[in-house]
Amino acid sequence: MTKNDGASRIAVLISFSGEGGVERMVLNLVEGFAARGHRVDLLAIRADSAHLGDLPDGVTLVDLGVRHSGLSIFPLARYLRRVRPVALLAAKDRAIRAAVIARRLAGTDTRIVGRLGTNLSAALEGRAGISRWLRVAPMRWIYPAVDKVVCVSEGVLEDTARLAGLTPGQLCVIRNPVVTPRLAALAAEAVDHPWAHDGSVPLILAAGRLTEQKDFDTLVRAFSQLRTRIQARLVILGDGRLRAKLRDRIEALGLVDAVAMPGFTPNPYAWMARADLFVLSSAWEGSPNVLTEALALGVPSVSTDCPSGPREVLAGGRFGRLVPVGDAEAMANAMAATLTAPLPEDLLKGAVSAYHRDASASAYLVALGVERATE
Structure with missing residues (x-):
């Protein structure tokens, strides 16, 4: 006080x-x-x-x-x-x-x-x-x-x-x-994309600048492995200079129909509220806001154990699985396990009261x- x-x-x-x-x-x-x-x-x-x-x-x-x-x-x-x-x-x-x-x-x-x-x-x-x-x-x-x-x-x-x-x-x-009075209202806004309204296929979300720091290449490779076990879709919100390179990776892995990159989105929370899983694939952070926001909205999450912040936000793995940086196989396994047995929404929301x-x-x-x- x-x-x-x-x-x-x-x-x-x-x-x-x-x-x-x-x-x-x-x-x-x-x-x-x-x-x-x-x-x-x-x-x-x-x-x-x-x-x-x-x-x-x-x-x-x-x-x-x-x-x-x-x-x-x-x-x-x-x-x-x-x-x-x-x-x-x-x-x-x-x-x-x-x-x-x-x-x-x-x-x-x-x-x-x-x-x-x-x-x-x-x-x-x-x-x-x-x-x-x-x-x-x-x-x-x-x-x-x-x-x-x-x-x-x-x-x-x-x-x-x-x-x-x-x-x-x-x-x-x-x-x-991170958690503001308007977060819930923004999360309730409409999303103009058919995947946001199709609950038959799990929706995985990631967000951030398309740069080396966010390492979305590892996420895409992990998602490719996940798709051999679970039919899912991946949405990556954000823009940046690695967009073309990431698109090439998606095409090479045959994932064009399963991965969407809408670009910079002023309200990522509407997408977040409709996701079954949020994934942070960063090589480094300070304190990852998007991961905190996902928990605040009760979205089950997986993160790299990068320096620094995710381990603190997720309380050493209590509120979401942590995987080594750049390890696509470990990320795919954590994604599959979380989709199969997600943590309760109220538990996740309570984890970020300090934010x-x-x-x-x-x-x-x-x-x-x-x-x-x-x-």
Whole structure:
């Protein structure tokens, strides 16, 4: 529980570089802050995002007029000097760096809290030494000046502490604000696709950007193996540069009639609510929002045991089977077992209570120093 000592002006800095989970999670937080009576200035880099169409009362969009975090330093410093918010939440690594430098230029005492949502070591695996150094070295130089670094999972916290050389007191874990008041309403919306209304064949769902990180190639290969035992259909929501390569794999495995890729879908929850199984096939994550959303809707799930987050969300396998990254056979076996004996819907929904928007927003407000924690 927290105590609200009066409305405060909070700034939130984020680069809207895509339609992904980070943007949605930050906007969920902003809504949570506003719902608790705080005024929020949303400082936007790339302010032309589709995410920004409907902001709640109490939230003011401030377009910094730049398209890269590195270019935001001077407009951000001017904002801090003029407005002097009590606290600033910076989402993503480059925004955190910009915020620290801008505060120094502005000469203000605004409290800075950074949010990290990726296991950086896993993301940088295989990169050249100089590329890794360019990402990690600035963290060691700049992050000690951040008042608090919020990590979305224990795995991200451990990784960040190691890379940035931070002490335990500078870090904390706050779960993502995944479960929102509107989730059920969005899940109830119609889906314009015949598979969503045909309960005779199990429907398997996956969602995310079509990139190496999400490793949908392993999922498609696992689905091909599953189809030798169970007639099922697979829907992959999302878009990305590997779309053509993934389509080629689907064609080579003779799965064209059993796999659909509708592209980016503004409301994946309507699909999710109609799925018999959700699968996360990622090579790495920070805290997988789509997996959390699936559980919140009571959808049985399977996930890779990737760094980091799925093991925490699924409580070590209690709420869904975990399989090794890149292991198509193990994934196929887990999918078959889950379709055969799914966990109860109420059990799955109860597993993600810490990921509700208001619980997350309350914890962030304590980290930002604008509310006090109470027992």
